[in-house]
Amino acid sequence: MATDISGLYQDTIVWDAHAGVFPSPQVDLSLLKDWHDSGVNYVSINVGFDVMEWQQTLATLAAYRHWMLAQKDKFTLVGSIDDIEQARQQNKLAVSFDIEGMNALNDDIHMLGVYHALGVRQMLFAYNLNNNAAGGCHDKDTGLSLFGKQIVEQMNHLGIIVDCSHAAYRTTMDIMSESHKPVVFSHSNPTAVCDHQRNIKDDQIKACAQTGGVVGVNGMGIFLGDNLSNNETLIKHIVYLSELVGADHVGIGFDYSPPTGLDLSAILSSRPDYWPAGQCYDTPHIAHASPAQLQDLSVELQQFGFHDAEIRGILGANFHRVASQTWVKPTAKADRNCIKYAGPW
Numbered sequence: 581m582a583t584d585i586s587g588l589y590q591d592t593i594v595w596d597a598h599a600g601v602f603p604s605p606q607v608d609l610s611l612l613k614d615w616h617d618s619g620v621n622y623v624s625i626n627v628g629f630d631v632m633e634w635q636q637t638l639a640t641l642a643a644y645r646h647w648m649l650a651q652k653d654k655f656t657l658v659g660s661i662d663d664i665e666q667a668r669q670q671n672k673l674a675v676s677f678d679i680e681g682m683n684a685l686n687d688d689i690h691m692l693g694v695y696h697a698l699g700v701r702q703m704l705f706a707y708n709l710n711n712n713a714a715g716g717c718h719d720k721d722t723g724l725s726l727f728g729k730q731i732v733e734q735m736n737h738l739g740i741i742v743d744c745s746h747a748a749y750r751t752t753m754d755i756m757s758e759s760h761k762p763v764v765f766s767h768s769n770p771t772a773v774c775d776h777q778r779n780i781k782d783d784q785i786k787a788c789a790q791t792g793g794v795v796g797v798n799g800m801g802i803f804l805g806d807n808l809s810n811n812e813t814l815i816k817h818i819v820y821l822s823e824l825v826g827a828d829h830v831g832i833g834f835d836y837s838p839p840t841g842l843d844l845s846a847i848l849s850s851r852p853d854y855w856p857a858g859q860c861y862d863t864p865h866i867a868h869a870s871p872a873q874l875q876d877l878s879v880e881l882q883q884f885g886f887h888d889a890e891i892r893g894i895l896g897a898n899f900h901r902v903a904s905q906t907w908v909k910p911t912a913k914a915d916r917n918c919i920k921y922a923g924p925w
């Protein structure tokens with residue numbers, strides 16, 4: 581007998597593995613209300629990506645941390661996995677940070693420990709173009725460099741989720757064979773459903789599942805297909821992934837951003853190297869799934885025939901499992917290379 585679906589949505593952990601808010605100290609994080617009001621319990625927001633100078637990532641971290649710590653009655657800056665459940669019980673939104681691309685390290689592996697100490701719990705290797713760690717999905721596929729391999733090892737030790745979204749095929753396969761912890765694609769869709777360079781092939785999805793990882797379905801219409809972002813389209817991707825590797829390896833990473841006042845079209849068109857022509861980035865009015873769709877999505881997944889346990893997994897339990905296995909206390913070896921955890925949260 582199935583659980584009442586509204587009960588299911590309300591009493592399960594809802595996890596958005598990646599928000600697409602443009603990282604900037606000028607962004608007003610009051611926009612996180614959209615996630616909280618939709619019943620989301622945890623969201624990872626990015627504080628930097630390879631397009632920016634690394635100093636800008638630190639400036640964004642400083643601004644976001646200041647805002648979060650001043651709003652402790654509504655938001656929890658996550659330090660450990662236990663903070664997620666505690667925040668849920670207190671009706672707060674749990675938040676941690678991710679970084680899209682290793683340019684943020686400024687060629688220094690010790691920066692991983694700095695970012696971890698400041699609340700970064702998930703990192704991608706390359707944002708669309710190659711860097712000195714990895715290959716990007718819109719660039720020549722050069723694979724993971726020696727520096728990139730050292731980064732994987734250090735992320736495993738520190739307890740930062742290894743994320744392959746935006747990286748090139750060979751790089752992702754290298755990362756997944758190097759990592760001793762589950763590897764995720766926090767916001768990537770299957771190429772078999774929508775053919776786009778940002779999307780991922782079946783053997784990448786299978787390799788991810790073999791690490792115990794999760795693929796988060798991206799809510800951008802240009803990655804879902806035909807610039808659609810309704811639940812019917814999302815379910816096509818969820819069904820494909822579930823049939824390929826099992827629902828235990830499927831999650832949500834909508835890449836969603838409420839309006840921030842920044843002109844996204846102007847930003848995209850200003851850097852045709854990172855967002856190349858022919859990849860639909862110039863699509864007018866790009867459709868985008870939002871957290872407000874998630875409760876209805878849970879109902880429609882049940883109507884489609886997914887079991888309650890599978891729906892709970894897709895909504896958040898699967899990514900929660902990966903975080904539980906990853907966000908461990910740094911080992912002694914990693915401690916030598918990082919700032920000791922001394923957060924105020």
Ligand SMILES: [Zn+2]
Pocket residue numbers: 680745746767835
């Ligand atoms: Zn992204």
